[in-house]
Amino acid sequence: MNLNKLFEAAKKAGIDPFEISYGSSKSLSADIYNDTLEQYASSNDCSFTARGIYQGKLGSFSSDKVDPSVADVMVESIIQSAKYGLDGNPEFFIEKGQKYKKVNTYSKSADEYPGKCMIDVSLDISKKIRAYDKRIQIAEVGMSKSVSEGIFANSKGLKLKDKSSYMVIWASTKIVDGQDVETEFEVKLLSNPEELNADAFAKELAEKTVSKLGAAPIKSGKYNVVFAQSCVANLLRPLLGQLSSFSVSQHLSLFENKLGQQLLSSKLTITENPYTKTPFASSYDREGMPRQKKVLVNKGKVSTYLYDLEMAKKDGTASTGNASFIGGSIRPGLGFVEVKPGKKSFDELVSLVGNGVYIDSLEGIGTGYNTQSGDYSLQANGYLIENGKITKPVTLITVAGNVLKDFGKIIAVGSDVKLLTGAIQTPSIAIKKLSVSGI
Amino acid sequence: MIVSKTLAAAVMKEALMTGADFAELYAQDKKSHAISISHKRVDTLKTNVTYGAGIRIIQGDKVIYGYTSDLSKSSLLKLANELAQSFDGKTPTEPKPLVKVRNPGKNKPKIYHDQMTDEEKIAQLRKAEKVMYEYSEYIVNASCSLSETDEVVEIYNSKGRFVTDTRIRTRLGIAAYAGKDGQFQTGSERPGGQYGDEIFQMHDVEKLGKKAAKCAVDLLDAPECPSGKMTVIIGNEFGGVLFHEACGHPLEANGISHDESVFCGKLGQKIASDIVSAVDDGTIENGWGSSNFDDEGNPTTRNQLIKDGVLVGYMVDDYNGKRINMPSTGACRRQSYKYCPTTRMTNTFIENGKSTPEEIIKATKFGLYCVSFNGGSVDPTTDKFNFTASEAYIVKDGKIDHMVKGASLIGFGYEVLMNIDMVGNDSARGQGMCGSSSGSIEADVGQPTLRVQNMTVGGKGERI
Numbered sequence: 035m036n037l038n039k040l041f042e043a044a045k046k047a048g049i050d051p052f053e054i055s056y057g058s059s060k061s062l063s064a065d066i067y068n069d070t071l072e073q074y075a076s077s078n079d080c081s082f083t084a085r086g087i088y089q090g091k092l093g094s095f096s097s098d099k100v101d102p103s104v105a106d107v108m109v110e111s112i113i114q115s116a117k118y119g120l121d122g123n124p125e126f127f128i129e130k131g132q133k134y135k136k137v138n139t140y141s142k143s144a145d146e147y148p149g150k151c152m153i154d155v156s157l158d159i160s161k162k163i164r165a166y167d168k169r170i171q172i173a174e175v176g177m178s179k180s181v182s183e184g185i186f187a188n189s190k191g192l193k194l195k196d197k198s199s200y201m202v203i204w205a206s207t208k209i210v211d212g213q214d215v216e217t218e219f220e221v222k223l224l225s226n227p228e229e230l231n232a233d234a235f236a237k238e239l240a241e242k243t244v245s246k247l248g249a250a251p252i253k254s255g256k257y258n259v260v261f262a263q264s265c266v267a268n269l270l271r272p273l274l275g276q277l278s279s280f281s282v283s284q285h286l287s288l289f290e291n292k293l294g295q296q297l298l299s300s301k302l303t304i305t306e307n308p309y310t311k312t313p314f315a316s317s318y319d320r321e322g323m324p325r326q327k328k329v330l331v332n333k334g335k336v337s338t339y340l341y342d343l344e345m346a347k348k349d350g351t352a353s354t355g356n357a358s359f360i361g362g363s364i365r366p367g368l369g370f371v372e373v374k375p376g377k378k379s380f381d382e383l384v385s386l387v388g389n390g391v392y393i394d395s396l397e398g399i400g401t402g403y404n405t406q407s408g409d410y411s412l413q414a415n416g417y418l419i420e421n422g423k424i425t426k427p428v429t430l431i432t433v434a435g436n437v438l439k440d441f442g443k444i445i446a447v448g449s450d451v452k453l454l455t456g457a458i459q460t461p462s463i464a465i466k467k468l469s470v471s472g473i
Numbered sequence: 474m475i476v477s478k479t480l481a482a483a484v485m486k487e488a489l490m491t492g493a494d495f496a497e498l499y500a501q502d503k504k505s506h507a508i509s510i511s512h513k514r515v516d517t518l519k520t521n522v523t524y525g526a527g528i529r530i531i532q533g534d535k536v537i538y539g540y541t542s543d544l545s546k547s548s549l550l551k552l553a554n555e556l557a558q559s560f561d562g563k564t565p566t567e568p569k570p571l572v573k574v575r576n577p578g579k580n581k582p583k584i585y586h587d588q589m590t591d592e593e594k595i596a597q598l599r600k601a602e603k604v605m606y607e608y609s610e611y612i613v614n615a616s617c618s619l620s621e622t623d624e625v626v627e628i629y630n631s632k633g634r635f636v637t638d639t640r641i642r643t644r645l646g647i648a649a650y651a652g653k654d655g656q657f658q659t660g661s662e663r664p665g666g667q668y669g670d671e672i673f674q675m676h677d678v679e680k681l682g683k684k685a686a687k688c689a690v691d692l693l694d695a696p697e698c699p700s701g702k703m704t705v706i707i708g709n710e711f712g713g714v715l716f717h718e719a720c721g722h723p724l725e726a727n728g729i730s731h732d733e734s735v736f737c738g739k740l741g742q743k744i745a746s747d748i749v750s751a752v753d754d755g756t757i758e759n760g761w762g763s764s765n766f767d768d769e770g771n772p773t774t775r776n777q778l779i780k781d782g783v784l785v786g787y788m789v790d791d792y793n794g795k796r797i798n799m800p801s802t803g804a805c806r807r808q809s810y811k812y813c814p815t816t817r818m819t820n821t822f823i824e825n826g827k828s829t830p831e832e833i834i835k836a837t838k839f840g841l842y843c844v845s846f847n848g849g850s851v852d853p854t855t856d857k858f859n860f861t862a863s864e865a866y867i868v869k870d871g872k873i874d875h876m877v878k879g880a881s882l883i884g885f886g887y888e889v890l891m892n893i894d895m896v897g898n899d900s901a902r903g904q905g906m907c908g909s910s911s912g913s914i915e916a917d918v919g920q921p922t923l924r925v926q927n928m929t930v931g932g933k934g935e936r937i
Binding site: 067070071072073075076077078080081093095096097099100101104107111115117118119120171172215217251255284286288361362398400401402404406407411412413429430432433434435436469472 | 537539541595613650881933
């Protein structure tokens with residue numbers, strides 16, 4: 035892709051300053067159904083987003099099309115969108131000269147991992163899962179790898195490059211015992227193939243699958259709940275998105291005027307760390323500003339809002355390196371989040387709860403969770419906790435609450451940290467008295 | 474033309490050089506234009522181009538898929554060659570000569586997107602915005618959006634089939650955000666269809682705005698929904714998400730062919746109450762989920778799924794249809810060229826029954842009346858589903874009593890279908906986006922008002 039042609043077209047049209055965020059990626063995936071390779075997919079594509087100021091207004095354009103003719107469409111679209119766009123400030127298209135902390139998110143071994151190995155490993159995992167218990171009728175396994183290269187450049191001479199890769203392994207199972215049919219699912223994000231312990235992955239999922247036989251609803255009532263890491267992630271991350279200074283300025287944030295206040299449990303400390311060694315690490319934000327590590331919630335008190343250059347100027351502060359491209363505009367967005375682990379192991383957490391429910395999956399997140407109000411009412415699965423131990427599997431219950439209120443009554447934070455695909459790393463968390471609906 | 478017929482033929486030939494059974498080239502050129510007003514300003518006015526092609530090669534049960542946004546001859550032939558290396562046959566399969574299939578030409582818009590200026594469109598959205606802010610002091614944001622897509626797809630396959638289809642879709646999003654004493658609630662209306670900017674003639678944006686604002690404000694003071702087992706009346710139109718989740722997904726052939734649906738092997742059997750009949754219909758003129766051809770080039774159909782409670786059909790694509798020995802029902806879809814297509818829904822709805830909505834409410838001593846929904850999800854293998862009401866009321870002694878918030882409904886889809894005991898005569902369809910393995914696609918859901926006995930309702934309120 036010849037970016038110079040796009041810069042030339044923009045300059046000729048009077049779009050100045052001008053910026054392009056370009057990305058190319060290649061990926062490979064293999065999907066196994068029991069003993070059969072069912073789908074094998076590869077891709078090699080690129081896309082770009084262009085942004086610029088035309089006659090004092092901001093305009094933008096995005097495209098997968100990379101042939102020379104796209105320059106004219108790009109110019110026309112930016113001019114058209116700038117007509118009604120927001121006022122543009124050239125100051126927010128930065129010069130070069132910032133200091134960036136280097137991150138390494140590219141793995142040669144991931145990039146060069148042969149497709150045949152992906153297939154063989156997936157077939158082996160499927161075989162091992164089904165061999166664990168003959169009632170496991172189906173084990174679908176998929177593995178993928180993706181390598182991306184990005185360029186972020188503007189007409190003021192800034193040019194940043196990055197190269198990254200990641201792999202994903204996932205598996206889903208179906209177990210049948212008489213009339214009882216249950217399914218399970220697991221997914222793991224990897225920086226490189228060496229991180230995968232295929233035997234352990236297969237064993238863990240197989241054990242979990244078998245343990246769900248006989249799952250039934252429980253009586254409706256108030257229960258102490260231990261949320262698994264994935265549930266904590268699904269509930270907390272959207273709430274933390276309201277730390278955007280833009281949301282605060284629009285009176286659409288539950289954290290408005292709440293800096294320094296004890297809003298959440300003192301057992302909760304949450305950090306945004308762009309440099310933790312995960313596939314989510316990055317050096318710069320969507321304006322080219324260096325990313326920054328920061329404490330978002332310090333022992334339950336909100337520490338900071340998130341800023342891009344424009345919001346920082348409005349509030350008389352500095353950018354926090356959180357610029358994201360959201361819905362066609364630059365807005366502050368959340369980066370990689372880490373929930374600080376506590377000292378209790380998972381078993382100790384369960385023992386501490388005594389009697390309650392361990393919820394290991396939540397369904398309907400996209401519709402049953404109002405991320406504006408923090409209210410949620412979601413289908414849940416998990417296990418009963420009786421006398422400090424995990425006992426019977428539980429299914430077809432709902433758990434309802436408000437995220438801000440519920441994470442204000444934490445019993446304890448576990449030490450069992452897990453990296454999740456949603457750009458968050460968190461342990462399990464036990465919470466007091468949530469509404470559970472069953473029978 | 475996105476890809477010339479000559480090039481497509483060359484791609485077919487290259488893809489089959491190692492003896493696979495079938496090859497397909499799917500080329501897409503889609504322009505998406507979005508305008509939104511939010512935070513009292515034009516917040517978004519952007520154009521996005523989706524442009525690329527996917528090549529699918531099948532041998533037996535094995536599917537190889539690849540895609541690229543570089544549609545040059547060298548790029549496409551290279552991709553076809555690389556994918557073909559997944560098979561090791563020595564004798565190439567000869568593709569049949571490509572013959573263009575006539576497009577029935579349905580789903581044309583009355584007003585094309587370029588016949589209205591952005592200024593005119595913004596003026597329409599501003600009307601809805603004004604009404605929402607004027608409705609109540611508690612409205613903290615009024616968000617109004619218009620989403621327009623103009624798409625051309627070309628589908629070529631080695632059976633000699635070549636189709637093109639133009640899909641023009643338009644959707645409004647009118648959402649009100651109400652805030653009071655540190656809490657927020659939302660209300661929204663999102664009509665759309667496969668038509669153009671006549672959407673502004675079909676829908677009164679001010680009425681939509683007022684409805685959205687009223688819902689958001691009413692929810693601020695509504696008590697929490699009680700929890701437990703209840704009789705539930707599900708409203709028409711977007712209430713159809715019940716059927717979409719509880720039954721629609723499990724009737725897609727990709728689950729049936731892999732023994733991953735609770736309805737496997739149940740054709741001819743009673744799976745719902747006698748008063749339930751349901752259809753998936755991709756031929757509805759200007760339907761949000763409609764098209765002239767599906768995304769593997771087969772004509773869409775009106776497909777009876779359930780008739781008087783008996784399962785009579787599945788939704789079937791060619792690949793999964795071969796596995797279960799059933800013909801395609803024109804139900805193969807994908808979000809874009811980046812996805813391998815599979816069986817999906819189009820416009821899926823329960824047909825009219827005999828009761829009126831008023832009779833259904835009057836016949837209910839105590840229950841929950843869910844008027845509108847946010848959506849839901851399902852595990853087709855177990856048929857455990859969930860969906861969330863965005864507007865719901867308690868019904869007492871045959872009358873709508875008071876609004877409640879935070880109601881979610883869960884259960885086994887096959888139980889819910891059997892527990893439907895009243896079906897109304899006011900069937901209507903609502904628009905949504907359905908997510909699955911081949912991406913996010915436009916789909917209508919629909920039903921008349923109906924009543925279900927003994928559903929599990931989740932909420933923060935007191936236990937029933």
